[in-house]
Amino acid sequence: MHFTATEGIEVVGRLTAESRYQGGPGVIHGGILTTAFDETQGMACMLLGTAVVTGHLQIDFARPIPLGSVLEFRARIDGMIRRKVYTSSEVRIVEGAAASDEIVATSRGLFLKIKPEHFTPMQEFVDGQPTGLPTFGDSTL
Numbered sequence: 001m002h003f004t005a006t007e008g009i010e011v012v013g014r015l016t017a018e019s020r021y022q023g024g025p026g027v028i029h030g031g032i033l034t035t036a037f038d039e040t041q042g043m044a045c046m047l048l049g050t051a052v053v054t055g056h057l058q059i060d061f062a063r064p065i066p067l068g069s070v071l072e073f074r075a076r077i078d079g080m081i082r083r084k085v086y087t088s089s090e091v092r093i094v095e096g097a098a099a100s101d102e103i104v105a106t107s108r109g110l111f112l113k114i115k116p117e118h119f120t121p122m123q124e125f126v127d128g129q130p131t132g133l134p135t136f137g138d139s140t141l
């Protein structure tokens, strides 16, 4: 995805619903849409200058989205309480046969500010299998 920061704490991201993102016949998979919301809202949080992880994400799939559509996501920060960052986002089809001003899905997400050491326990898993440990296929059990 490509992102643009706009006025205030808002982020705009675009994603093309490619064939490999198919869920139901001819329609983008809901998990792909969810991932795109997660990325866009996470990117809005990054404008705060602090690292976050997703704590809770809630999607409303309002309309089916045909493959080939170009989607525009808009995400913003709605509020902050202590480490909690409340975000929301919506998506429209801006190019393609189904393009219109209608909102086709919405998302609300809670992100938690974290310290860099949050990821330290996962260091050995970065980019794949931990080194020095057997994979599932190698198990002798």
Ligand SMILES: CCCCCCCCCC(=O)SCCNC(=O)CCNC(=O)[C@H](O)C(C)(C)COP(=O)(O)OP(=O)(O)OC[C@H]1O[C@@H](n2cnc3c(N)ncnc32)[C@H](O)[C@@H]1OP(=O)(O)O
Binding pocket: 038, 039, 042, 043, 046, 052, 053, 054, 055, 056, 081, 082, 083, 084, 110, 112, 114
């Ligand atoms: C290139 C672009 C990159 C864009 C950014 C990346 C976007 C994508 C980000 C992800 O996908 S991250 C991967 C998915 N998420 C995770 O792996 C997170 C896994 N969960 C955790 O690590 C912990 O549960 C978490 C850090 C979220 C919270 O644990 P903590 O021990 O730090 O929180 P704590 O229990 O102290 O709670 C702090 C506050 O948050 C609240 N809270 C925590 N988790 C919550 C939850 N799940 N739902 C609702 N509230 C929650 C909790 O009630 C409390 O509220 P109060 O301040 O009012 O007391």
